Amino acid sequence: MTEQLKKTYPKKWIGLKPARFRKYKNWINAVKPGICGTYVGAVILHDAFNQKYGIDLEKEKLIAGLKTVIDDTFAYKGTFPWDVWHGLDWMLKENDDFAVKMRIVAEKKVVSLLSREHPIPVAVGTATLFGSPYKNHWVVVYAYGYNEENRLFFKAYDNHGRYTAILPASQTIGCVWIESV
Secondary structure, eight states, X not given: OOHHHHHTSOSOOEESXXXXXXXXXXXXXXXXXXXXXXXXXXXXXXXXHHHHHOOOOOHHHHHHHHXXXXXXXXXXXXXXXXXXXXXXXXXXXXXXXXXXXEESSOHHHHHHHHSSSSOOOXXXXXXXXXXXXXXXXXXXXXXXEXXXXXXXXXXXXXXXXXXXXXXXXXXXXXXXXEEEO
């Protein structure tokens, strides 16, 4: 990453602290083709249970279970917001403490969710069409900031081993989150 690009990053971040997501840096999506939707679903589900109940769900069981309802359910290639939503909604169908929500346009919703008194992480899709170096991918966004030119950036866990990835919000589309009810 060039120093020039780093100079355009926000100086102030709003949302959750990166330390909360450090534990996921070893949750690396090494499957070919990737199952990034499954990984971000697993992270936001793990985080929701950890925050609400103090339960540390087992990574391997989460990944295996979610893969069947996110990546293996539909006949088409790729993972769309409704796939992540479907998988999480199916996993939480018996749990009245949570509701799974989805939006196609991510930017305003992510800012809203992270600006709350009790912010929540959000699964966000990136898009090749919008110039993302991640191409079509899923990340967990936990903070946002505006740079000096008022350009919105997200800080995220990327399921490639980084939990402090920074990406322009303009390269994203679609978001899914777990709402505590």
